[in-house]
Amino acid sequence: xxxxxxxxxxxxxxxxxxxxxxxxxxxxxxxxxxxxxxxxxxxxxxxxxxxxxxxxxxxxxxxxxxxxxxxxxxxxxxxxxxxxxxxxxxxxxxxxxxxxxxxxxxxxxxxxxxxxxxxxxxxxxxxxxxxxxxxxxxxxxxxxxxxxxxxxxxxxxxxxxxxxxxxxxxxxxxxxxxxxxxxxxxxxxxxxxxxxxxxxxxxxxxxxxxxxxxxxxxxxxxxxxxxxxxxxx
Numbered sequence: 001x002x003x004x005x006x007x008x009x010x011x012x013x014x015x016x017x018x019x020x021x022x023x024x025x026x027x028x029x030x031x032x033x034x035x036x037x038x039x040x041x042x043x044x045x046x047x048x049x050x051x052x053x054x055x056x057x058x059x060x061x062x063x064x065x066x067x068x069x070x071x072x073x074x075x076x077x078x079x080x081x082x083x084x085x086x087x088x089x090x091x092x093x094x095x096x097x098x099x100x101x102x103x104x105x106x107x108x109x110x111x112x113x114x115x116x117x118x119x120x121x122x123x124x125x126x127x128x129x130x131x132x133x134x135x136x137x138x139x140x141x142x143x144x145x146x147x148x149x150x151x152x153x154x155x156x157x158x159x160x161x162x163x164x165x166x167x168x169x170x171x172x173x174x175x176x177x178x179x180x181x182x183x184x185x186x187x188x189x190x191x192x193x194x195x196x197x198x199x200x201x202x203x204x205x206x207x208x209x210x211x212x213x214x215x216x217x218x219x220x221x222x223x224x225x226x227x228x229x230x231x232x233x
Contacts, residue, residue, distance in 0.1 A: 011036075023139050024062060061106070063090075071104060091139070159189070162191060163199040167216060203224065206220075
């Protein structure tokens, strides 16, 4: 099914993870059980395109382990990275709610294991459970919160604080490598790779983060938060 370090991620482990963190963990046990019963495991290698903006109708994905990059753009424009989702995140609800093509693109940033709930299964659940559509809509609202946060973060005039906010937004937790290149982080923060490099050196010196090959690890989230909010220099 997938791997988490040297640990094999099977269906029971996937259930343990997704029933503990993220959207599905907030739903009743009966609904969770129905999602797991109807879902299928999927696995992607780093760089695999899961779906493209404008692509055909499809269902939702729950990330068990790994990370995926969400990209978007207005119609006829080149998509750019918008956000990165990791363990516990769900995405793909738009097709079910609107019956329109994919509004964003999704690509595996690293080897990623997920579960996929097809749109016809979502329809069947909605047909038998009056509250199912409301529950699926909660995914949209949680993802909208991310967009609102990103818009707010981009209003920060100080580039280093803007980078800190973008890094905070995609960091699942402390001491977990984020598979993001400096150029991609620059796109998220609307700044240059050179500025990102300087900011990351500053963060490393302060003990807030460290860099690796095409990755960044937040080592002190509290300190990074305080800097991002202007509480410290």
